Amino acid sequence: MDDAERWRDLDLLLTRAGRLVGPGFEPGPELREFLQSPDCRVLCVGAGGLGCEILKDLALSGVVHIDVIDMDTIDVSNLNRQFLFRMKDVGQPKATVAAERINARVPGVKVTPVFGRIEDQPADWYRSFSLIILGLDSLEARRYMNSVVCGFLEYDDEGQPDQSTIKPMVDGGTEGFKGHARVILPGFTPCFECTLWLFPPQTKFPxxxxxxxxxxxxxxxxxxxxxxxxxxxxxxxxxxxxxxxxxxxxxxxxxxxxxxxxxxxxxxxxxxxxKNIIPAIASTNAIISAQCVLEALKTLTCFSTGLDNYMMYVGSSGLYSLTTKYDKDPACPVCSPGVPLDVDPDATLQQFIDQLLADPSLGKHLSAPSVSYGSTNLYAHGIFEADTRPNLSRRMGDLVADDGAVLTVNDKRLRGPMRVKVRYGSAMRA
Ligand SMILES: [Zn+2]
Structure with a gap:
């Protein structure tokens, strides 16, 4: 089969204009060339039920340079749905076997496996991908990956996201016959932390x-x-x-x-x-993965406007699907351009730091924060500690004159900076 024949369906999407295309879409053969070039690298996080489907869908959709990371090994109970694995693979790393199978089956595709923990990879590795797709089953792993992509985000002086720092992420999830797909463009759409309430704790029977x-x-x-x-x-x-x-x-x-x-x-x-096990259903994984990979292709090429921004799918009784445009949380500690915080201008910097640590929403992300204002370190741990320590007893109103100033808070618990908007408010006017 020649290339034109093989990619006919993809080319129909990439070489024709239409009323549904995304912003800035310019149809042409360059888009497929881009998808298949080393400049376009997609990371799939997870090589389990969703991950196997995502890898297959990516490879068959024309993406060539794919990495997959997973820390698990194959268990016999995975074989009913994680279709890249066979009985003889039991005990082997999922990422490695999944990559081998896709590479052997889809000509030209280069899947690179990483058998290990997501927390052990450096930020620059994540930064090197054009897009990241999550096929995970744990809330904590999702929150971690969210903190990674939001950690790259930078805002300009007007509080607008710097486009070049946006790392798109697509998240899929399934639970039995239910599932979701969502697109996270940090700074534009809500991040995972903005909508944590979507994952309520398990309710038990009365x-x-x-x-x-x-x-x-x-x-x-x-x-x-x-x-x-x-x-x-x-x-x-x-x-x-x-x-x-x-x-x-x-x-x-x-x-x-x-x-x-x-x-x-x-x-x-x-x-x-x-044991509170919710059975994994192969068909739900296939549907959700297809949606995720379609959104990935849209984000990479703009051949169509993307999902805005959350799709839920329910297949337990009949078939139901709904797209919801969730809003960003202006007080999100991970992606906000400035979490508003009422501060007494007469408080010292030390008291301000104590206020941050005691804050019910912000404090849990911090252990020993460093604070800076623009390019000035107000208080910093490490080599600047001795130089900045005298500031701890100075008035906030003297250190930061502008009401509404955005301070940058860094902490070893955070993957990126937390931005806090100081509001002197009524205390200032009085
Ligand atoms: Zn957020």
Whole structure:
């Protein structure tokens, strides 16, 4: 198959204008040349259920230079959906095997694997990619990657994001028959931290339902697990990895289900409910990955306007999908051009730093902050500590005269600077 034939569908998107194209789109063969050049490098974070699909979709969509990072090895339970892996691969690193399979299967593609932790890679490595796609299942890993891409973001003097510092990121996630895809353009769209409330803590069933009005197999299982266990085996800690414990809960749950005429309590379901396992569904992964890679292609070439900015998909009862334009949080400690903070101009710099550390939203990101104003270090740890220490007892109003000034706070806990907008407000006027 020649190139024109092989990339016919992609070329239809990249070589024709239309009413739905993105801003600045200029159709032409250069776009495919760019996608396939070493200037266009895409990082896929995760080589599990979503990662395998994302890698396949990227490779078949014409992206040539792809890196994949994953710290896991292949488990036999992955094989039903992580289709790049075979029985003989069990125990091998996911990233390595996934890269080998894609490279062997899709001519011309160069997938480079990294078997390791995302936290161990230097910032410059992440900076070298044109775009990053997340195929992760953990909130903490997503927050980490968000802090990496937002750490590159810089604002100009007018508080506008510097375009050249924006690292686009596409995030996919699935949970059973539900999933989401979102596009994060730091400084323009909400970042992960802006919308943390989208990930509420797991809700458990009310105990009274379990004890009095069970209606589902899960209710019966949780009754045996949370209530009966403590009554019948007091003082004994329930261990989810203990087969006998699990079997005990299963048998009690089955008895209770029979008593209430409820069908469907199985040993496998008991394990799932007690360990809080939400089954991964191959079709959901395929749908969400396709959306993520489509958004990646749009972002890289502008052949169409991108998702603005969050798509949810629900396939559990019927089929439902919704796109929501979420807003940035102006007080986001990770991406805001200046988190507004009311400051007493008579407070000392030390008191200001204490205020930062005690702030319920900002303090948890900080341990020993350094503060600067423009190019001036107000207080800095390290080699400037002795020089800047006298400032700690000086008035904020003297150090920073402008109401509304944006201070830069750096801390070893932060991947990038936190920007704080000082508001002297009523205290200044009084
Ligand atoms: Zn944010």
């Amino acid at each position: 105990l009274c339902t379990l004890a009095e009005t069970p209606r589902s197999p899960a209710h019966c299982i949780e009754y045996a697990h949370l209530i009966l266990w403590g009554q019948v085996r007091p003082g004994e800690e329930f261990d989810t990895d203990n087969e006998e414990h699990m079997k005990w809960v299963y048998e009690r749950a089955a008895e209770r289900a029979k008593q209430y005429g409820i069908q469907g309590v199985t040993f496998q379901l008991t394990q799932g409910v007690v």
